[in-house]
Amino acid sequence: ETGVTQTPRHLVMGMTNKKSLKCEQHLGHNAMYWYKQSAKKPLELMFVYNFKEQTENNSVPSRFSPECPNSSHLFLHLHTLQPEDSALYLCASSQAPGQGNYGYTFGSGTRLTVV
C-alpha cells in the first residue's frame, strides 16, 4: 500500500447507471488528481484539486463530476457513461505547489467497464 487507497478495484456499470469512485489519502498531501489510463493511450490528466479547490479540468465531459470534500478525499461521480469511457482510473496525491515536489503517490486504480 502506498498510502493512497482507491475503491472499488473493479466496477462494471451500464450506460444509464450512476456510480462513484472514491480515493483516500493519509499522507498529509494537499493536492489530488484523477487520471484516465486507456489501452494504448498515454495517461490523461482529468482533474486537479489543490487545497480542495479545483484548479484544472482538462476538457473532461460533464458525465464525469469530481468532488473533493477535504484534502484527504476525492470522488469521481459517474453518470450516463459511454463504452469508450471504459479504462483504468487512477487517483494520485502530492504536496501542493510550493510545498515540495517529490512526484505523485498513486492508488491502485479502479478498472471501469461500461456495458
Add this chain to the structure above:
Amino acid sequence: AQTVTQSQPEMSVQEAETVTLSCTYDTSESDYYLFWYKQPPSRQMILVIRQEAYKQQNATENRFSVNFQKAAKSFSLKISDSQLGDAAMYFCAYRSHSGNTPLVFGKGTRLSVIA
C-alpha cells in the same frame, strides 16, 4: 508546454543483464524535477527514482540509476542485474519546480524480462 517523449514502446532484456530506457523532454525552464515510475500488472504506479535538475550528480536507487544530460534534455533509466519482477510499464515524467503545472508523463515503455 512541457513534453516528455519515450521513443521505445517496448524493450526486452535477459535476466541478470542491463537495460537502458530512453526519455527526452522539452522545456524552457531551468529548474524542474524528473521521475521514473513503474507500473507492473498489479496496476500500482510506483516511483522508481527522481532527479532534481539543479543536481549534477545522477540519482541512483540500488539497481536503478539515471543518466541525466541537462543540456541534451535527456533522462535515461538504467536497470542493472534485471530481475523478473522488473517487468512492467515504465513512465518518464516531468514536473516544474514551481509545481504550478501537473506532472507530465511520457507514453511509457513496456519492459519484458526474459528468464
